[in-house]
Amino acid sequence: xxxxxxxxxxxxxxxxxxxxxxxxxxxxxxxxxxxxxxxxxxxxxxxxxxxxxxxxxxxxxxxxxxxxxxxxxxxxxxxxxxxxxxxxxxxxxxxxxxxxxxxxxxxxxxxxxxxxxxxxxxxxxxxxxxxxxxxxxxxxxxxxxxxxxxxxxxxxxxxxxxxxxxxxxxxxxxxxxxxxxxxxxxxxxxxxxxxxxxxxxxxxxxxxxxxxxxxxxxxxxxxxxxxxxxxxxxxxxxxxxxxxxxxxxxxxxxxxxxxxxxxxxxxxxxxxxxxxxxxxxxxxxxxxxxxxxxxxxxxxxxxxxxxxxxxxxxxxxxxxxxxxxxxxxxxxxxxxxxxxxxxxxxxxxxxxxxxxxxxxxxxxxxxxxxxxxxxxxxxxxxxxxxxxxxxxxxxxxxxxxxxxxxxxxxxxxxxxxxxxxxxxxxxxxxxxxxxxxxxxxxxxxxxxxxxxxxxxxxxxxxxxxxxxxxxxxxxxxxxxxxxxxxxxxxxxxxxxxxxxxxxxxxxxxxxxxxxxxxxxxxxxxxxxxxxxxxxxxxxxxxxxxxxxxxxxxxxxxxxxxxxxxxxxxxxxxxxxxxxxxxxxxxxxxxxxxxxxxxxxxxxxxxxxxxxxxxxxxxxxxxxxxxxxxxxxxxxxxxxxxxxxxxxxxxxxxxxxxxxxxxxxxxxxxxxxxxxxxxxxxxxxxxxxxxxxxxxxxxxxxxxxxxxxxxxxxxxxxxxxxxxxxxxxxxxxxxxxxxxxxxxxxxxxxxxxx
Numbered sequence: 001x002x003x004x005x006x007x008x009x010x011x012x013x014x015x016x017x018x019x020x021x022x023x024x025x026x027x028x029x030x031x032x033x034x035x036x037x038x039x040x041x042x043x044x045x046x047x048x049x050x051x052x053x054x055x056x057x058x059x060x061x062x063x064x065x066x067x068x069x070x071x072x073x074x075x076x077x078x079x080x081x082x083x084x085x086x087x088x089x090x091x092x093x094x095x096x097x098x099x100x101x102x103x104x105x106x107x108x109x110x111x112x113x114x115x116x117x118x119x120x121x122x123x124x125x126x127x128x129x130x131x132x133x134x135x136x137x138x139x140x141x142x143x144x145x146x147x148x149x150x151x152x153x154x155x156x157x158x159x160x161x162x163x164x165x166x167x168x169x170x171x172x173x174x175x176x177x178x179x180x181x182x183x184x185x186x187x188x189x190x191x192x193x194x195x196x197x198x199x200x201x202x203x204x205x206x207x208x209x210x211x212x213x214x215x216x217x218x219x220x221x222x223x224x225x226x227x228x229x230x231x232x233x234x235x236x237x238x239x240x241x242x243x244x245x246x247x248x249x250x251x252x253x254x255x256x257x258x259x260x261x262x263x264x265x266x267x268x269x270x271x272x273x274x275x276x277x278x279x280x281x282x283x284x285x286x287x288x289x290x291x292x293x294x295x296x297x298x299x300x301x302x303x304x305x306x307x308x309x310x311x312x313x314x315x316x317x318x319x320x321x322x323x324x325x326x327x328x329x330x331x332x333x334x335x336x337x338x339x340x341x342x343x344x345x346x347x348x349x350x351x352x353x354x355x356x357x358x359x360x361x362x363x364x365x366x367x368x369x370x371x372x373x374x375x376x377x378x379x380x381x382x383x384x385x386x387x388x389x390x391x392x393x394x395x396x397x398x399x400x401x402x403x404x405x406x407x408x409x410x411x412x413x414x415x416x417x418x419x420x421x422x423x424x425x426x427x428x429x430x431x432x433x434x435x436x437x438x439x440x441x442x443x444x445x446x447x448x449x450x451x452x453x454x455x456x457x458x459x460x461x462x463x464x465x466x467x468x469x470x471x472x473x474x475x476x477x478x479x480x481x482x483x484x485x486x487x488x489x490x491x492x493x494x495x496x497x498x499x500x501x502x503x504x505x506x507x508x509x510x511x512x513x514x515x516x517x518x519x520x521x522x523x524x525x526x527x528x529x530x531x532x533x534x535x536x537x538x539x540x541x542x543x544x545x546x547x548x549x550x551x552x553x554x555x556x557x558x559x560x561x562x563x564x565x566x567x568x569x570x571x572x573x574x575x576x577x578x579x580x581x582x583x584x585x586x587x588x589x590x591x592x593x594x595x596x597x598x599x600x601x602x603x604x605x606x607x608x609x610x611x612x613x614x615x616x617x618x619x620x621x622x623x624x625x626x627x628x629x630x631x632x633x634x635x636x637x638x639x640x641x642x643x644x645x646x647x648x649x650x651x652x653x654x655x656x657x658x659x660x661x662x663x664x665x666x667x668x669x670x671x672x673x674x675x676x677x678x679x680x681x682x683x684x685x686x687x688x689x690x691x692x693x694x695x696x697x698x699x700x701x702x703x704x705x706x707x708x709x710x711x712x713x714x715x716x717x718x719x720x721x722x723x724x725x726x727x728x729x730x731x732x733x734x735x736x737x738x739x740x741x742x743x744x745x746x747x748x749x750x751x752x753x
Contacts, residue, residue: 098663098697099656101613101627103558105500105551108449108490110560110609112137112192119184121693121716123235123745125263125280125309127161127184127212133669133689135609135631136560137192138647141730141739142176142526144238144265145280145309145323150729151194152562153605153633153646154207157513157570160198161210163303164217169329169353169379171411173204174424174515176731177525178375181305181327181355183284185231185244185261188214199453200435202405203484203510206541215248217299217333218255218290222248228752237718237743238268238278247752253292257301260285267310270738271722277310277320288331296345298334303327311525313735318362321525325357344387352380358416359524370417372524375424381407393440400438407431411514413523420582421521423530427461427514433484445494455484457511463518463534464584471585476518476534482511484538495548502547510539516570516598522582526731529580529593530572536600540567554625557612562605569603571643572596574680603643607633622659627667628652634676644678647729648686663714666692674728684728690720700750710751717744 102113112134122130128147132139138150151159156176161168163182170181194208201209228247234240246259262283267274283306290299304327311321332350355377363370385403413424433455440448458481465474488506495501519532547560579595580587587595608631615625630651635643654667669691674684695714700707719725725739
């Protein structure tokens, strides 16, 4: 069978084609630019003229050869502040203080940026914990160790999670109980890119991209030859303790990097008592090295992660379900800045991953632990891009890139110690794609973008063609071939007072994933019997987004409204509770597993996202101000029924103070009652999260100055009103699993010389 299927969406940054060149948070090292399109931080010039909080020393490459120059990038605070209507010194100073809302006015998409200080301050065992209260983003909160991002109501196979441009290589998209194998301590910065900005990464990024950036593959030589950091924290609600250390050193043309982390939490407390089986125990490390030259770099890194975490819910006391996972990953990244023959730069990303986890339960019959299902994923991915030099045309300056992407995945989920139907027999998915992006600077105020992607996907596996006869189901064994084709068009226009308007339209397609096609058995950790559909067609998606943003000045904001229509939205349809036991033939009622079928229906999603920050006035040594946010997403099938597990409307705000050393904020985030629910889905009551944070950063002095450059210490409180929180977007809502109660986190970091 051959179908057209699923591509991506439009691309995130046209002022930044290289991965990791997105909005630079205040306090990050400045980034180098070559021509109109920004490159990774390989060549770094003199410090910005506007004062910044001290961070790690800037990085450098060997001095340019004769005739080569490295342009000094404009300071995002000072240059953008020039767009502020008052142009005041207050506006310039504000942009350089910690806690600034980071907004990139160069992009065609909605982008959320989370810096390393915010990651450090937030409690939680996953990268999603630092993201899930941002506008447009929620978490699946299946377990503390398994919390995957939900972007604009879309999750799993529609949200790509990547590290330095390469997918995470785990099994987290396959099911909500599976962990993302990128620890928060691996993130120097995180970006969430949603809307039409994801076409560069493939059809499995149709809902959005969570991009984690770090220096595991060094892109530069540290000034002074060394830079490092020690991080750590303690959390009250789960007796959590975590710590990490990282270091990068270099001399001549060689840079090396190493990091390691460990975290441990016990079962967390809720307003109604301890939520059983919510512990997490994880650790990992990486080592990497790069050859850095005047015209680019080439590096490699090895990453290892181990994690053991519990699954809460109805079976937590009886079976104590746990997931024990491990992953080894190799990453390669390189860039050659040609700057000749019409080529600006060539870039390469490659990654290969070996992932496995066991779903462990306690069996009374066996008198101890047994492995219900073992999941494995061997996955490789490569991307290559060629960025052409800017071309001057009669319509304006034209810049862009062309690229190729390839991936090969072998995934399975098979029974080990129990005689049960395997969830996913060995399946293979191969993908090759080409993509092309162009941006036209039509005038000083107007920019256009066009992008296209064509993809070829082959999914080979074994599944049920029909389950009309439970004792003798019709079997499909073979290959499905899809050819996703996608395109997008966008415009940016500079309005008065530093406001930038954006309008994006896109048509994208997504190929069904292996689990959606071929699932056919028991999934112990979720308590479900899942059946895929090998006859699934493509998801065809049309999206229109209108947004306004202001990146600098006393008032900064980003607001977006969007509507997305799905032709053939693929979803898990809960057919009935407690219908199945260990085999398909048992799905007649009286079991302890819920029956779930993958199905398709047309659906429409629409929503709004707003984030704003206003510096009210100078006070003491800094500024005080207020911030606010609002978001919602509604989703309906064509028959009028609501799409299940949608996040609620949320409205929040706070008051803050910040200067070069101190940052303090108190705020609330109210989630309204979620009563737009699918048939059989319970209404979820609203709740209000009260939070507060205070941190202090200072330059190291005395004898400590010989070892450290900067020290940060802080306290952060979450859910301080001790509210009972149920997540309407979580499968665990059906089991009334509460989220953590009131908690205080003590955190700190030491930047090493």
